[in-house]
Amino acid sequence: MQNGLLAVENLYLHFRATRGVVQAVDGASFELGRNEALVVLGESGCGKTSLARAILRLLPRNVQTYSGEVWLNGVELMGLSEEQFRREVRWVKISMVPQAAMNALNPVVKVGDQVAEPVVAHFGLKKEALAQARDVFQRVGVPVDFMSRYAFELSGGMRQRVAIAMSLVTSPDLVILDEPTSALDVLTQANIMNTLKRVKKEFETSFILITHDISTSSELADRVAIMYAGQIVELNDAPHFFPAPLHPYSQKLMASVPRIHEYKKLEFISGQPPSLLSPPQGCRFAPRCPSRFERCQEEPPLVDLGERRRVKCWLYPRWER
Amino acid sequence: MDVNVVTPQDGMLLAVQNLHTWFELRKWGFGRAGFVRAVDGVDFELPYGEAVAFVGESGCGKSTLAKTILGLYRPTKGDVIFESRKLNELQARDMQWYRSQVGYVQQDPYGALPPFMDVHRILEEPLIINGMKSKADREQRILEVLDEVRMTPVQDFLYKFPHMLSGGQQQRVVVARSMILRPKLIVADEPVSMLDASVRVEILMLLRALQRSHNLAVSYITHDLSTVRYFSERIFVMYAAKIIEKAPVDELLRQPLHPYTQALITAIPDPDAENAVTFKEVPPGEPPSLINPPAGCRFHPRCPQNIKDLCNTQEPPEFEPQPKHLVGCWLYR
Numbered sequence: 001m002q003n004g005l006l007a008v009e010n011l012y013l014h015f016r017a018t019r020g021v022v023q024a025v026d027g028a029s030f031e032l033g034r035n036e037a038l039v040v041l042g043e044s045g046c047g048k049t050s051l052a053r054a055i056l057r058l059l060p061r062n063v064q065t066y067s068g069e070v071w072l073n074g075v076e077l078m079g080l081s082e083e084q085f086r087r088e089v090r091w092v093k094i095s096m097v098p099q100a101a102m103n104a105l106n107p108v109v110k111v112g113d114q115v116a117e118p119v120v121a122h123f124g125l126k127k128e129a130l131a132q133a134r135d136v137f138q139r140v141g142v143p144v145d146f147m148s149r150y151a152f153e154l155s156g157g158m159r160q161r162v163a164i165a166m167s168l169v170t171s172p173d174l175v176i177l178d179e180p181t182s183a184l185d186v187l188t189q190a191n192i193m194n195t196l197k198r199v200k201k202e203f204e205t206s207f208i209l210i211t212h213d214i215s216t217s218s219e220l221a222d223r224v225a226i227m228y229a230g231q232i233v234e235l236n237d238a239p240h241f242f243p244a245p246l247h248p249y250s251q252k253l254m255a256s257v258p259r260i261h262e263y264k265k266l267e268f269i270s271g272q273p274p275s276l277l278s279p280p281q282g283c284r285f286a287p288r289c290p291s292r293f294e295r296c297q298e299e300p301p302l303v304d305l306g307e308r309r310r311v312k313c314w315l316y317p318r319w320e321r
Numbered sequence: 322m323d324v325n326v327v328t329p330q331d332g333m334l335l336a337v338q339n340l341h342t343w344f345e346l347r348k349w350g351f352g353r354a355g356f357v358r359a360v361d362g363v364d365f366e367l368p369y370g371e372a373v374a375f376v377g378e379s380g381c382g383k384s385t386l387a388k389t390i391l392g393l394y395r396p397t398k399g400d401v402i403f404e405s406r407k408l409n410e411l412q413a414r415d416m417q418w419y420r421s422q423v424g425y426v427q428q429d430p431y432g433a434l435p436p437f438m439d440v441h442r443i444l445e446e447p448l449i450i451n452g453m454k455s456k457a458d459r460e461q462r463i464l465e466v467l468d469e470v471r472m473t474p475v476q477d478f479l480y481k482f483p484h485m486l487s488g489g490q491q492q493r494v495v496v497a498r499s500m501i502l503r504p505k506l507i508v509a510d511e512p513v514s515m516l517d518a519s520v521r522v523e524i525l526m527l528l529r530a531l532q533r534s535h536n537l538a539v540s541y542i543t544h545d546l547s548t549v550r551y552f553s554e555r556i557f558v559m560y561a562a563k564i565i566e567k568a569p570v571d572e573l574l575r576q577p578l579h580p581y582t583q584a585l586i587t588a589i590p591d592p593d594a595e596n597a598v599t600f601k602e603v604p605p606g607e608p609p610s611l612i613n614p615p616a617g618c619r620f621h622p623r624c625p626q627n628i629k630d631l632c633n634t635q636e637p638p639e640f641e642p643q644p645k646h647l648v649g650c651w652l653y654r
Contacts, residue, residue, distance in 0.1 A: 037597075043517040155607055185378040185544065190588035190601045197600060212518060215547065215589070219596045238594040256519045259591045260547040260574060268523040272487050 006032040011068035013054040020277045024050035026230040037207040039217040042227035048210045052176045091118045096176040101163035105151035112147025115166045136165045157188035176208045193219040226250045229284040235310040246311040249285045334538045335367040340399035342389045359385035361562035370536040374549040377559030424499030426509040430491035434483040441479045470497045489520035506538045561619040568646040578648040581620045
């Protein structure tokens, strides 16, 4: 793995529910380089957010299985104790902007203090923490005098920037963004994406961007991972993926994206994603797949097609390598 | 009922004239603190069988406009005229007639469907209220409408409760309910924003097919300009409680005239890896408060082509630089 930052291998995260086991993340493997942005795309309920939580070990109480390997800078994270992980990894090396973070800011703490909080918690430096917060406010485009305001005094776009500032304040290697722009207006969204691009360029941060908005995701993507029913079904470089996705699901998904600058006939995928309680045997997309054949009753492997392309589908036999 | 009849516009189903919907802001429960001018001078006409999309950012008044058309809010000033009858002069009984003529597709299907009623009951209720006495007729209409929204086989869905259906199916039930009284107009307020990408297209295509086969007029309210091309004949762009540009879909997407529309269209990406290496031009600032919007053109504080001493003082009227393409901007005077 050249200049790799993160490597995830066979990550499983299953939850206990009243009606059985929810297989939210089922054997995910991928790598991420330094200063690279990976976009994780998929429909709601396909396990995108669970994948993020599994990497950051933010787990609810009803976990059934949590296994696999997560390597960060050559260090295996799954072996760390909870306290070690909290001290050395969470928000120090990997931070996160959770879904709807902008609505989860503390209403009674000034946003500047809130952004400084991770630094105080991890390094215990009060004065420097505020200086760092000031610095990071400038980076994400929030006027510095907003530091002494409360969350309700800011607009949606500004609050989202504050949430992003909070994830960047400790200068982590990797930031996980969970639907960072889905509740925002088009112009604000374009603004935030510009900010993220600039941060990525200037500070060489890596990103994992989790979203269902394919068009917007292309603004940041170096690499694309497509998730379906808890599994990663395709991994591809963005310049390869957007013009010619490989997996039939990716192809169908791309065909359903409305375009504004060119006309293209839209398609939709009939049926619905399977329940993660009892996913179909074999390929999980097979029941909805237009090009399924007998072999699809067995589970396909993640075939490596070279040029950093991998796809979990029987249409790409191994000999094509 | 003859009292209500105003000059008929040829072929127009709905006309909205100088419509204002303001909400009063109160201080300590009584003293008046001002108004939120959610809809502030909107004019348009909608012919039979045409789909038109209202596009705008959140807080620009598009939902208030929809609800005013539906008769859920009383307009502060101006008129909604449906089939030559003024809405605010209708009596209660005529209002019931109006509501049977206008269907409403809500944004959140799960919130719009009563959780304690099954699909059959949800669809039967409007028929009972509107006086369809025969049970057999009602039954037949319910089956018919479920077939139209392609909830087939119908029997599988008839006695299901909303929580047993997927998001897409719930939205189909909402569409079926809006269609069941054979309305002439459907108001769809963000009908697909809660749904996943693949399902979204399915519902939009369904609405489009129903619109064509039943010659329905549709006002489709959305913030997502990219779905509009697939759905409507004309686009009205709203900014800060006003319609600033009206044009046929292809025309507007090919050649937007208002600087705001131009910014909006540039800001929306198509899925393309190129996007990752380019930065987008975005006008600075945010939409104005509707409590005291800026004088003159409401976009002028953010506008890159701001004309000095004109845009900030006088409100632009509607110009028609190209046939059927109307724009409220001084650049086209």
